Amino acid sequence: MNATNLHKNYGIFFFILMGFLSFINAQAQTGFKNRADLSTPIDTILPMETQYWLNTNCGNFVQNADTLHVEGGGYRIGGNMYSQSFFNFRNDGEAYFKWRAEGQGQWEAATACINAVPSNVLTGSNLHADTWYYSHIKINSIDSTFIAKVCTGNYDDQGGTVVMDRNGSLSDRWDVLKSTNVYLKFWDNYGGAGNYMDLAEAKLRNVIPVDNDNLILPNEEVYDFEDGQIPANIQFIGAGWQVDSTMGANSNASLHVTAPVHEERAAYMDLNDVVKVSFDVKYYAENHKHFYFCTDSITGTYFAALSPGCWRHYEWRFNDDQLHRIYWKIQGSQYDQSTGELWIDNIRISHRTHTSDIESGEQENFSIYPNPVKNILHLKTDKYLYYRIMDIDGKILYKSFVNKNAQIDLSSLPKGIYFVAIRDDKNEQVRKIIKQ
Secondary structure, three states: OOHHHHHHHHHHHHHHHHHHHHHHHHHHHHHHHOOOOOOOOEEEEOOOOHHHEEOOOOOOEEEEOOEEEEEOOEOOEOEEEEEOOOEEOOOOOEEEEEEEEEEOOOEEEEEEEEOOOOOOOEEHHHOOOOOOEEEEEEEEOOOOEEEEEEEEOOOHHHOOEEEEEEEEEOOOOOOHHHOEOEEEEEEEEOOHHHEEEEEEEEEEEEEEEOOOHHHOOOOEEEEOOOOOOOOOOOEEEOOOOEEEOOOOOOOOOEEEEEEOOOOOEEEEEEEEOEEEEEEEEEEEOOOOOOEEEEEOOEEEEEEOOOOOOOOEEEEEEOOOOOEEEEEEEEOOOOOOOOOEEEEEEEEEEEEOOOOOOOOOOOOOOEEEEOOOEOOEEEEEEOOOEEEEEEOOOOOEEEEEEEOOEEEEEOOOOOOEEEEEEEEOOOOEEEEEEEEO
């Protein structure tokens, strides 16, 4: 073989090889984007940049050199930072955090957590200024337990000096750990904005990223309350919930409630096949009347008493096809001495998008659109069909026969989730629709 042919053959081989690698890479990327839960655990380092984190209180939140810096929101109101990325920790996941609490005044407690694990924190005389702390949290999947150690000097598995050692059961939080973020916070802060917390490092081991961005649109419910209506699928605990037409997050309206002294108020929604919940919130009360966002009765996020002009955005992600209940809750306690006010706006409920809801071997003989729908739902078919439209409780709202095309006026229905059951001479198929 001469040099020219050898060079030519190598060129052909290189072209084929690069094409094959491109194909493999494309398949890998496609697999990543189309699965809510990767199958292979990874080790990762979370960037020290504010765009990758959320602050649910009103203290200043900035990036300083190689650290994230969050300040207290006010007297006895601390600060926090939540990762925007979510992970499955149920494969012996671990988290490492390097952090410190600093400032001019006194703070009562600080912690670094995987969804409130560990619940115990450094408090009082155990928490010192001018000291870097190294938190290491490890999840044990065999018996659903955790071990958490906080050290000075370095991490416990790298020769650090242990100043806090905790372990315990995760039986009440095991389901949540299949999709959760991580966070750091300090609270009961007496120094106002003069106190702050720095995060210098956040490393995760044996975690499975929850990547469901591709599952979010277009199957999404949006509640901005601009029409003055409260959707029927938002339920309430306690009286006083209403649309405030004078206050919104970059808009004119929001859902509002005032919680009296010592009393709780809550709003909740039951959701199926949901992958993401996001919302904007503003909350004002004295320091003993807190606000929480909860999933299935487990606190996902704690909000301190925010200032009247402070809106905060937050989101939570799910990693299964189960029914979930989400709560927005103002706590009532024997210690609070004033009312609490809460505004919620721009609630977005993103549902899992399935390529098909029909069983293998069946073929669709109809189409329904648009979904979500505001007024007119179009049903197109090439067969003689019978349809029913039902609410989430199975109550039949509309039913009729259709031969070719039907335009169904849903304008009188409240916003929410409904189901369209389509039956021909062989079987019945059901589709979920969202009324905006």
